[in-house]
């Protein structure tokens with residue numbers, strides 16, 4: 118799968134890219150929601166988005182809310198964040214996130230979530 122990682126932390130982008138490559142996926146990266154939104158609406162193939170919450174320029178939740186308002190793309194989005202309050206989780210899910218991964222996470226957790234998505238997509 119082509120997986121777009123959206124995070125303002127370069128170490129996180131590198132770490133998650135490495136995990137995805139190990140799992141046989143092709144990582145792409147963006148350092149904020151605005152860049153990611155442009156990539157998703159530019160027509161390039163992206164199968165899954167892993168989305169940080171706290172980022173400059175456009176946060177993860179702003180990214181979700183913009184896509185909900187504009188119905189710009191239907192690519193599945195997993196939140197990948199340290200934000201763990203039930204209110205925030207609910208807000209992300211209500212705005213179109215398919216799943217929620219708490220940082221820090223192990224490669225196993227990411228692998229399981231991606232496999233569940235692949236089964237859903239058939």
Ligand SMILES: [Mg+2]
Pocket residue numbers: 124125126169170171172
């Ligand atoms: Mg961040």
